[in-house]
Amino acid sequence: MAKAAPQSLRKGIEVSISMAEAAMQANVDVVAAYPITPQTHIVEHLSELVADGRLDAEFVPVESEHSAMSACCGSSASGARTYTATSSQGLALMHEILYIASALRLPIVMAVANRALSGPISIWNDHGDIMAERDTGWIQVFVENGQEAYDMTFHAFRVAEDHGVLLPYMINFDGFILSHVIEPIVYWSQELVDQYIGLYEPMLRLDTKNPITMGPVGIPDIYLETRKAHDFVLRESKATIVKAWDEMEKLVGRRYRPIETYKTDGARILLLTMGGVSETAMTAVDALREAGLPVGLVRIRLWRPFPFEELYEAVKDCEVLGVVDRCLSTGGPGGPVASEIKGALYHKDKRPKVVEFIAGIGGRDVRVEDFQDMAKKTLSVADGAPLPPFELVGVRE
Amino acid sequence: MIEPFNVYAARLLPSQELFAQGHRACQGCGPALALRYLLKALGPETIVANATGCMEIISSSWPETAWGVPWIHVAFENAAAVASGVEAGSKALRRKGRIPDKKPTVVAIAGDGGTFDIGLQALSGALERGHDFIYLCYDNEAYMNTGIQRSSGTPFGAATTTSPAGSKSFGQKTWKKDLAAIGVAHHIPYVATASIAYPFDFVEKVKKAAAVEGPALIHVFAPCPTGWRTPSNLTVRLARLAVQTGMFPLYEVENGKYHMSVDLPFLKPLDDYLKPQGRYRHLTKDVIAVLKKGIDQRYNEILEKCEANHE
Numbered sequence: 189m190a191k192a193a194p195q196s197l198r199k200g201i202e203v204s205i206s207m208a209e210a211a212m213q214a215n216v217d218v219v220a221a222y223p224i225t226p227q228t229h230i231v232e233h234l235s236e237l238v239a240d241g242r243l244d245a246e247f248v249p250v251e252s253e254h255s256a257m258s259a260c261c262g263s264s265a266s267g268a269r270t271y272t273a274t275s276s277q278g279l280a281l282m283h284e285i286l287y288i289a290s291a292l293r294l295p296i297v298m299a300v301a302n303r304a305l306s307g308p309i310s311i312w313n314d315h316g317d318i319m320a321e322r323d324t325g326w327i328q329v330f331v332e333n334g335q336e337a338y339d340m341t342f343h344a345f346r347v348a349e350d351h352g353v354l355l356p357y358m359i360n361f362d363g364f365i366l367s368h369v370i371e372p373i374v375y376w377s378q379e380l381v382d383q384y385i386g387l388y389e390p391m392l393r394l395d396t397k398n399p400i401t402m403g404p405v406g407i408p409d410i411y412l413e414t415r416k417a418h419d420f421v422l423r424e425s426k427a428t429i430v431k432a433w434d435e436m437e438k439l440v441g442r443r444y445r446p447i448e449t450y451k452t453d454g455a456r457i458l459l460l461t462m463g464g465v466s467e468t469a470m471t472a473v474d475a476l477r478e479a480g481l482p483v484g485l486v487r488i489r490l491w492r493p494f495p496f497e498e499l500y501e502a503v504k505d506c507e508v509l510g511v512v513d514r515c516l517s518t519g520g521p522g523g524p525v526a527s528e529i530k531g532a533l534y535h536k537d538k539r540p541k542v543v544e545f546i547a548g549i550g551g552r553d554v555r556v557e558d559f560q561d562m563a564k565k566t567l568s569v570a571d572g573a574p575l576p577p578f579e580l581v582g583v584r585e
Numbered sequence: 586m587i588e589p590f591n592v593y594a595a596r597l598l599p600s601q602e603l604f605a606q607g608h609r610a611c612q613g614c615g616p617a618l619a620l621r622y623l624l625k626a627l628g629p630e631t632i633v634a635n636a637t638g639c640m641e642i643i644s645s646s647w648p649e650t651a652w653g654v655p656w657i658h659v660a661f662e663n664a665a666a667v668a669s670g671v672e673a674g675s676k677a678l679r680r681k682g683r684i685p686d687k688k689p690t691v692v693a694i695a696g697d698g699g700t701f702d703i704g705l706q707a708l709s710g711a712l713e714r715g716h717d718f719i720y721l722c723y724d725n726e727a728y729m730n731t732g733i734q735r736s737s738g739t740p741f742g743a744a745t746t747t748s749p750a751g752s753k754s755f756g757q758k759t760w761k762k763d764l765a766a767i768g769v770a771h772h773i774p775y776v777a778t779a780s781i782a783y784p785f786d787f788v789e790k791v792k793k794a795a796a797v798e799g800p801a802l803i804h805v806f807a808p809c810p811t812g813w814r815t816p817s818n819l820t821v822r823l824a825r826l827a828v829q830t831g832m833f834p835l836y837e838v839e840n841g842k843y844h845m846s847v848d849l850p851f852l853k854p855l856d857d858y859l860k861p862q863g864r865y866r867h868l869t870k871d872v873i874a875v876l877k878k879g880i881d882q883r884y885n886e887i888l889e890k891c892e893a894n895h896e
């Protein structure tokens with residue numbers, strides 16, 4: 189029988205729903221998840237898909253996120269394609285198991301609807317939740333819009349399950365400002381999905397025909413080497429990540445890079461963002477460029493493994509970099525992204541100064557004017573103003 | 586009806602050791618015996634999810650392993666959740682024709698700490714969801730792996746490093762949590778208590794647990810000479826005395842119906858059990874009297890539930 193030509197379908201759909209449907213198209217075997225705002229629509233929709241027989245999977249309605257991630261470990265170790273989603277307090281409750289999932293090299297895919305951490309309790313968006321999980325050894329990507337959130341679900345399975353990688357993958361998307369909006373999203377045909385990710389072939393699984401011991405004790409004689417191997421494979425995964433994006437570009441025409449730049453040519457200063465605010469920042473850059481100001485934008489998509497070379501390439505020619513963090517490192521250096529950027533640049537002979545902004549905390553709006561203001565402050569440093577301490581954008585004193 | 590453990594003989598158990606010798610347990614370790622019997626009962630078509638604790642530590646020191654069956658350890662409080670995932674994964678893959686349609690027995694293993702305390706939520710969730718698996722709690726009555734701290738499975742009066750005896754304390758002041766009753770409260774098909782001193786009874790119970798559809802909970806009593814401050818050659822004798830004195834009655838609950846596994850014409854004196862144990866050495870007659878009263882009361886409660894079935 190001749191195969192129908194791959195079709196793509198454009199839909200106006202809530203981003204969370206499209207992500208759940210991407211997991212369905214990826215034909216996941218097990219979903220173990222626990223509800224939390226603003227992730228709920230993903231798990232609700234997945235359980236509906238299972239209830240309607242549109243997705244042939246086991247939906248495990250666990251009693252906590254700790255058990256969600258634990259059940260995901262068991263499921264993935266049994267050889268099943270495994271998906272979950274969470275946010276904020278739920279992510280924090282998973283914390284302990286996140287390190288173990290990656291150390292066991294289990295290719296679990298998880299969507300994280302980024303939300304502030306308590307206290308005080310807040311259901312609104314910032315990156316406080318995920319910044320506490322930086323070092324868990326997962327691949328971590330931040331998406332900017334609904335199309336990307338949907339596309340990245342396929343990328344996640346493709347990369348995580350690659351036998352040269354075998355690491356869990358977190359898709360970070362901003363709570364509410366992305367999770368709950370309706371966007372036009374171009375769906376992949378099932379043929380395209382199957383072509384891109386195929387079936388999961390585990391390298392090792394809990395199999396009675398070939399018994400293995402997973403998660404043994406790491407005595408001092410081996411713990412360090414295990415950690416080194418984990419660090420190595422996470423760093424090396426960048427090549428597979430980029431290659432899988434290249435292939436996606438061939439299939440669907442959309443191009444994703446670890447670091448994206450916007451109007452950086454001739455820019456004296458650059459703002460740096462991560463996640464959903466980037467589109468607002470672009471609008472601000474457009475307006476400032478129109479007014480003749482030499483400003484541009486750098487966006488980080490790939491957060492782990494950190495793309496050191498690509499980042500340096502993107503920022504090396506500007507005079508000052510204005511880093512916009514979405515998280516406050518309480519009592520510490522200001523923002524976690526800025527401190528990583530500064531660390532990445534420190535040993536370079538030629539490097540921009542770094543001005544730090546912490547914006548959009550706990551759902552506080554970051555408007556186009558706020559980005560314009562940040563860009564102008566950054567520009568004033570390029571013009572000789574003293575380097576200011578980090579600024580909590582929009583805070584009332 | 587013939588009691589199943591009477592018809593067994595050691596030679597009827599498989600000689601294959603799926604929990605191999607050479608592991609690092611202390612001499613006379615009760616829990617290690619329990620694991621050995623467990624796998625003799627279940628055979629090679631078994632997948633184990635093991636909580637952190639003595640049995641995990643002594644059996645899996647890389648690059649060696651004592652396990653002849655697929656085994657996974659994730660953390661301390663989540664053996665039931667990991668087993669849920671293994672069961673769900675295996676079920677989905679079989680249904681989708683990705684692996685042969687042969688159902689393995691999934692078993693979660695945890696100590697009393699990993700079950701009564703920190704793992705209780707995960708256990709309750711897994712029982713309530715109805716996963717087809719066995720949960721085996723080996724009860725050595727304290728957190729042994731971290732140095733003999735009390736758990737809510739530590740018996741009244743026992744001294745541990747966090748319920749020490751002192752001039753103002755007689756040791757553990759609380760009563761052992763009733764794990765089997767918690768299992769029964771979930772209306773699961775099979776709950777049993779067992780003991781390493783009654784291996785054939787234990788093996789029979791494990792087989793029943795594997796045969797039922799849905800969750801099964803087995804609470805196996807397993808002395809720890811290191812933590813109880815007892816000679817290592819007394820492990821099995823003490824486990825038997827625990828049953829014979831009424832400290833740890835053996836029974837099963839099939840679909841809510843209680844049945845005593847070992848009928849005792851009379852209870853042996855509690856002192857026979859307490860005397861050889863360092864953890865009870867400090868107990869005065871008065872405290873022992875309180876313990877005895879509590880133990881008898883609990884034993885009689887179980888008896889009543891068993892008799893209620895036969896009416």
Ligand SMILES: Cc1ncc(C[n+]2csc(CCOP(=O)(O)OP(=O)(O)O)c2C)c(N)n1
Binds near residue numbers: 661700727736
């Ligand atoms: C979250 C967490 N808390 C504490 C510990 C430390 N810990 C490891 S094993 C253990 C006690 C285990 O006791 P039990 O479950 O009774 O098993 P046993 O060692 O007695 O066999 C503790 C407290 C841990 N590993 N993880």
Ligand code: SF4
Binds near residue numbers: 612616640729730
């Ligand atoms: S401390 Fe007790 S339970 Fe742990 S290995 Fe030794 S005897 Fe066994």
Ligand SMILES: [Mg+2]
Binds near residue numbers: 696698726728
């Ligand atoms: Mg214990």
